[in-house]
Amino acid sequence: MISGSAAIVGVGETEFSKDSGRSELHLAAEAVRAALTDAGLAPTDVDGLVTFTMDSTAEVALAREIGAGELRFFSQVGYGGGAACATVQQAALAISAGVARVVVCYRALNERSGRRFGRVSRDVSSAPTSSGVDNGWHYPMGLGTPAATVAMVARRYQHVFGATGEDFGRVAVAARRHAATNPRAWFFDRPITLADHQASRWIAEPLRLLDCCQESDGAVAVVVAGVERAADLRQTPAVITAAAQGSGADQYVMTSYYRDNLTGLPELGVVGRQLWQQSGLVPDDVRVAVLYDHFTPYVLMQLEELGFCPPGEARHFIADGAIELGGRLPVNPHGGQLGEAYIHGMNGIVEAVRQVRGSSVNQVAGAGPVLVTAGTGVPTSGLLLASSGRGWVGR
Amino acid sequence: MEGTIRAAAERIRAAGAGPARPGRDPVNLPMIRNWLEAIGDRNPRYEQDGVAPPAMTQVWTMRGLHPVVEPADPLSAMSAVLDQAGFTSVVATNCEQTYHRYLRDGERVEVRSRLVDVRGPKRTALGEGWFVTTDSTWYVGAEAVASMTFRVLKFRPPGSTATAPASERAPAAASERVPAVVSERASGVAFERAAAAVASDALRPVVTRDTxxxxxxxxxxxxxxxxxxxxxxxxxxxxxxxxxxxxxxxxxxxxxxxxxxxxxxxxxxxxxxxxxxxxxxxxxxxxxxxxxxxxxxxxxxxxxxxxxxxxxxxxxxxxxxxxxxxxxxx
Incomplete structure (x- = not known):
């Protein structure tokens, strides 16, 4: 039973920028050291490391850099940003199985000054792997950016449910409103209006520039330990109430175009059902949701897939500001990847931990659990975090 | 019917190259300028040196907008046989040209063609048809200056207009090689236009045994x-x-x-x-x-x-x- 066995006990971040001026390894080491300091642990306490297959820093390189000793658990999770919450799940599984005691999950990337994911990648399309073959069904045809692959789904979603570009825009407006009061956010003090969104240039119709998350340099690390160990540490633990991965039927990476419908995120449905089942919670219990926001339409679809509203109803759900601070379900109080930074979803986990600790700059009152999701349109993952003894034990 | 087509193909192939067909005009600067402008090629060397862009080779022996069918031309002859058998539509599938040297202002060019191969019947997305391959050589006097391997699909068009092949809706631009084509408003244009639509630095699929x-x-x-x-x-x-x-x-x-x-x-x-x-x-x-x-x-x-x-x-x-x-x- 994964629920309640482990907790996030430390978080660390570098600054979020457009040009970090240092290597990804350097960024990773910095974030991990910061997370260990936050937890009150030493590098030699670390016996497990988990990252993304897309990360350029191998576990052993990071272990050398921070001065960790022997490692007993190391793992990498695939599918781009879909890995974010799954790194924490890996850590919790390793801890609950007794193979590791302190596991650090990390992600470091110079995504703006280095390799930019928004560009068309020849490497990705020519890899001699099953994924490379999959990419051969759309890259050569001119569909080769994340925005364009999402736009294909967004267009169908609009067609079937009557959602508009303005409905997408409200997600961006909420994110930028939240980022505007978060000094760590790239878009600190720079809110936008719906008119700004509507005036922004087309990227891949029906997506505009302000439907797309930013590109960032930076690193994030979180430290996971067993709940007994957590109780003795410096910070209020963010207990891992539920942690799940999900892949749907007929799954592709960004291009699951061959299913009956093109209006949902079934892989996230797999995650959501597990989160509710593991925790015994229901959507109404959630105090704050940190939803992966690389592109605005997928935030609407996540609300539906997770059960916050019925399919096709998200545009009505958010119309009255429900996802903004003070609304029924504040989403991404840190500003998300649209407003704070694009650290492949890992900065969202940090925000969720801060919400559990009560230390966010945009703190949402209450004691209920915090939901976090990872990259959508790909095999993905999710977490429910809560403070010890509250949110999950109560039911 | 297949036997008739194969026998005709063998007869035309065995006859070898058809008669030499001279260009209407010698290689000339006005036509070179028009072509460069249409293509958007701003390289000044053609006009400076009085030479024609190699890709213009076919231009010099084109028959204009109202070509007369020439029964002795191997491709015309083979097309007539396939037309008779109901394979009336055509789309060019590929065309490879080799240029031996630049053509100079004032040179007179002629072309001779021969039938290489007729393969079919093949089922294709456009309909059932035959692939017809010809080789053509351009000469200045006795000197071969360029050559081309050209393949067309002569196919039986689907019955309903709703499934008219794309090539038939294309504007009539002449495939000089196929007079019958021009009169049907289908031509090698599908290939030529398409080749310009995607440049060769396009991303390529990973091809495996499965795909x-x-x-x-x-x-x-x-x-x-x-x-x-x-x-x-x-x-x-x-x-x-x-x-x-x-x-x-x-x-x-x-x-x-x-x-x-x-x-x-x-x-x-x-x-x-x-x-x-x-x-x-x-x-x-x-x-x-x-x-x-x-x-x-x-x-x-x-x-x-x-x-x-x-x-x-x-x-x-x-x-x-x-x-x-x-x-x-x-």
């Missing part, structure tokens, strides 16, 4: 859908093992080449290798039921709608890659 049949199909002008050798299930994208029955014997059928737009994207940023933006890329639901991604060629993005009917077209990028693409049906 080679699809790409061989596009190269041959066929849109192929994997069909399970066990249960007949159609599947795209293809894979080695049937999800329904577990059989690992995969076959394919040739799609009709028609479908409806299920969704689409107008891609404007960032740059896409091989493409000039914006482009429209659609997810098309084929008449046979599977879905496929492809560029919608020649469409004003504002005209594209979910539910619009489309017809397949093929974009030959180079000898190694032919992409499936789509055109809106009226």
């Amino acid at each position: 080679a049949f699809f790409w061989a199909g596009t190269a041959a002008g066929e849109l192929r859908i994997q069909r399970c050798g066990g249960c007949g299930e159609l599947r795209h994208p293809p894979g080695p093992v049937c999800r329904q029955c577990g059989a690992d014997r995969q076959d394919h059928l040739v799609a009709r080449g028609t479908g409806e737009i299920f969704s689409f994207v107008v891609h404007r940023h960032p740059p896409v290798p091989g493409r000039r933006l914006p482009i429209v890329v659609a997810l098309v639901e084929l008449t046979e039921g599977v879905r496929m991604v492809g560029e919608v060629l020649g469409a004003d993005p504002r005209q594209v709608r979910i539910g619009a009917t489309v017809q397949v077209d093929f974009v030959r990028v180079d000898t190694e890659l032919t992409l499936p693409a789509w055109r809106l049906l009226p």
